[in-house]
Amino acid sequence: xxxxxxxxxxxxxxxxxxxxxxxxxxxxxxxxxxxxxxxxxxxxxxxxxxxxxxxxxxxxxxxxxxxxxxxxxxxxxxxxxxxxxxxxxxxxxxxxxxxxxxxxxxxxxxxxxxxxxxxxxxxxxxxxxxxxxxxxxxxxxxxxxxxxxxxxxxxxxxxxxxxxxxxxxxxxxxxxxxxxxxxxxxxxxxxxxxxxxxxxxxxxxxxxxxxxxxxxxxxxxxxxxxxxxxxxxxxxxxxxxxxxxxxxxxxxxxxxxxxxxxxxxxxxxxxxxxxxxxxxxxxxxxxxxxxxxxxxxxxxxxxxxxxxxxxxxxx
Amino acid sequence: xxxxxxxxxxxxxxxxxxxxxxxxxxxxxxxxxxxxxxxxxxxxxxxxxxxxxxxxxxxxxxxxxxxxxxxxxxxxxxxxxxxxxxxxxxxxxxxxxxxxxxxxxxxxxxxxxxxxxxxxxxxxxxxxxxxxxxxxxxxxxxxxxxxxxxxxxxxxxxxxxxxxxxxxxxxxxxxxxxxxxxxxxxxxxxxxxxxxxxxxxxxxxxxxxxxxxxxxxxxxxxxxxxxxxxxxxxxxxxxxxxxxxxxxxxxxxxxxxxxxxxxxxxxxxxxxxxxxxxxxxxxxxxxxxxxxxxxxxxxxxxxxxxxxxxxxxxx
Numbered sequence: 339x340x341x342x343x344x345x346x347x348x349x350x351x352x353x354x355x356x357x358x359x360x361x362x363x364x365x366x367x368x369x370x371x372x373x374x375x376x377x378x379x380x381x382x383x384x385x386x387x388x389x390x391x392x393x394x395x396x397x398x399x400x401x402x403x404x405x406x407x408x409x410x411x412x413x414x415x416x417x418x419x420x421x422x423x424x425x426x427x428x429x430x431x432x433x434x435x436x437x438x439x440x441x442x443x444x445x446x447x448x449x450x451x452x453x454x455x456x457x458x459x460x461x462x463x464x465x466x467x468x469x470x471x472x473x474x475x476x477x478x479x480x481x482x483x484x485x486x487x488x489x490x491x492x493x494x495x496x497x498x499x500x501x502x503x504x505x506x507x508x509x510x511x512x513x514x515x516x517x518x519x520x521x522x523x524x525x526x527x528x529x530x531x532x533x534x535x536x537x538x539x540x541x542x543x544x545x546x547x548x549x550x551x552x553x554x555x556x557x558x559x560x561x562x563x564x565x566x567x568x569x570x571x572x573x574x575x576x577x578x579x580x581x582x583x584x585x586x587x588x589x590x591x592x593x594x595x596x597x598x599x600x601x602x603x604x605x606x607x608x609x610x611x612x613x614x615x616x617x618x619x620x621x622x623x624x625x626x627x628x629x630x631x632x633x634x635x636x637x638x639x640x641x642x643x644x645x646x647x648x649x650x651x652x653x
Numbered sequence: 654x655x656x657x658x659x660x661x662x663x664x665x666x667x668x669x670x671x672x673x674x675x676x677x678x679x680x681x682x683x684x685x686x687x688x689x690x691x692x693x694x695x696x697x698x699x700x701x702x703x704x705x706x707x708x709x710x711x712x713x714x715x716x717x718x719x720x721x722x723x724x725x726x727x728x729x730x731x732x733x734x735x736x737x738x739x740x741x742x743x744x745x746x747x748x749x750x751x752x753x754x755x756x757x758x759x760x761x762x763x764x765x766x767x768x769x770x771x772x773x774x775x776x777x778x779x780x781x782x783x784x785x786x787x788x789x790x791x792x793x794x795x796x797x798x799x800x801x802x803x804x805x806x807x808x809x810x811x812x813x814x815x816x817x818x819x820x821x822x823x824x825x826x827x828x829x830x831x832x833x834x835x836x837x838x839x840x841x842x843x844x845x846x847x848x849x850x851x852x853x854x855x856x857x858x859x860x861x862x863x864x865x866x867x868x869x870x871x872x873x874x875x876x877x878x879x880x881x882x883x884x885x886x887x888x889x890x891x892x893x894x895x896x897x898x899x900x901x902x903x904x905x906x907x908x909x910x911x912x913x914x915x916x917x918x919x920x921x922x923x924x925x926x927x928x929x930x931x932x933x934x935x936x937x938x939x940x941x942x943x944x945x946x947x948x949x950x951x952x953x954x955x956x957x958x959x960x961x962x963x964x965x966x967x968x
Contacts, residue, residue: 344968476806477804487874489792489804491806496938516810522837523834559802619804641968645963651836653957
């Protein structure tokens with residue numbers, strides 16, 4: 339049996355690997371697509387020509403559908419979109435921007451468009467803009483996040499009540515249990531980021547992967563709310579930032595403190611002291627770096643097992 | 654069929670009505686217990702003799718099990734605990750304090766003890782203290798909340814992995830869909846607060862009940878983090894507080910600004926301008942004030958319907 343999400347993307351399982359800067363190149367995306375999910379190349383950390391290279395390599399490594407995630411605030415957005423059209427990418431996930439700006443261009447190029455939102459208001463805006471599906475992302479998710487702080491558990495049913503296009507849940511999902519819970523709450527599929535960071539195929543530095551599997555509950559926190567809220571591991575860089583907050587810093591001081599390329603330094607170069615380490619709360623449930631195929635097999639086995647268990651509940 | 658939670662409390666449905674200051678007196682608690690759930694009298698806003706009166710009235714209004722919720726930081730805690738023992742209350746939920754302090758006294762009096770936590774660490778502490786069950790409460794819940802900011806969706810499976818006593822989910826649940834999702838994530842039962850605020854039997858002021866059903870996603874926020882984090886509706890009092898935050902206030906200024914009896918003013922006296930209005934994010938899914946019996950019937954109908962739907966999912 340299919341859900342609207344497996345049908346929309348023509349994939350086996352309604353599991354999407356979130357596009358993540360410095361983490362999800364062609365290797366991860368192709369591995370997820372080959373395993374029956376939908377892999378996404380994260381364009382947010384790629385120059386246009388690098389993205390082109392990753393798209394071309396992904397095509398060589400999988401004959402299954404894959405997509406590209408594009409943060410709409412990206413500085414080279416026009417070139418990025420042209421690369422996507424030139425390379426005949428079939429699926430694009432857009433985030434961090436107005437869905438009205440690029441959806442018409444993508445649709446004209448025959449591309450399936452999905453937009454990431456974190457409130458009912460923006461879900462409706464995206465639906466009005468003509469996207470094919472929506473990702474509803476909760477407060478617990480890693481990396482950049484919204485100011486509303488609405489959690490996955492509450493966001494999903496509130497969005498589901500108002501929209502009529504396929505709904506993908508994101509934030510807090512790393513297991514079959516989580517996948518089933520998201521579907522109970524109204525999702526037609528799930529997007530997972532953190533779980534795939536701790537995969538062999540992710541381009542994250544091995545130091546960062548090890549930091550992710552070491553995370554326990556309470557070890558991440560949403561910060562930099564004055565700039566753009568982002569969920570990070572509480573490492574020395576994070577702790578220094580909290581000390582700076584004690585001094586009532588100006589926006590400019592925060593921007594200076596953040597500096598440049600912090601995320602690359604932490605997640606790609608493996609500097610666990612000075613780098614920014616973006617991960618979701620659910621990392622506390624991730625205990626081992628594994629190959630993508632094993633991750634997806636385990637998720638589906640867990641999904642079936644828990645579905646059986648709750649099927650037996652009767653009142 | 655039973656869960657460990659229905660067995661522990663000897664109730665029909667694994668639905669617990671959260672103990673809430675100014676909201677849950679004997680009327681609400683007895684109504685929930687009569688409808689097959691577990692009602693809790695919220696001792697946090699009651700002097701010891703008022704609590705005694707509510708317990709005695711609850712006994713008159715229901716012959717089903719009910720309980721009392723006690724915030725352990727309550728100033729008259731010793732008198733409160735004595736009233737509970739004198740009145741032979743059978744079930745006590747404790748929160749906001751160390752479970753080791755009062756669990757032995759309660760257990761010696763033959764009382765079933767449940768402790769509210771919001772992290773794995775405190776779940777283990779409570780289990781070690783000998784409590785009979787745990788409530789795991791997520792970031793989305795209304796009123797007082799933890800500094801870890803862990804959401805229901807991620808907290809439940811992380812706690813479930815580590816404890817072996819019954820687990821009750823709280824925060825973000827107001828429907829059968831939410832109840833089933835919580836059970837998929839590992840809960841044996843659910844505690845709902847916000848949904849029961851918008852009930853006929855709640856002692857909340859009708860202005861507050863109307864404010865709750867008017868809430869949409871993004872209308873609540875966790876604030877007063879320097880004192881004790883609390884989730885409030887963004888009303889004029891909240892907005893003034895955010896203005897104060899722009900001036901980098903000291904703790905003393907915040908305490909002064911909060912003043913006394915703000916929660917009573919807002920929730921019990923119905924002052925929507927100057928009062929503190931505590932409610933959870935899921936209020937965005939609550940659209941009508943209803944009698945308790947109707948609420949519970951709807952939740953169970955929804956639970957069964959969604960369980961049937963997900964039972965049909967196959968990959």
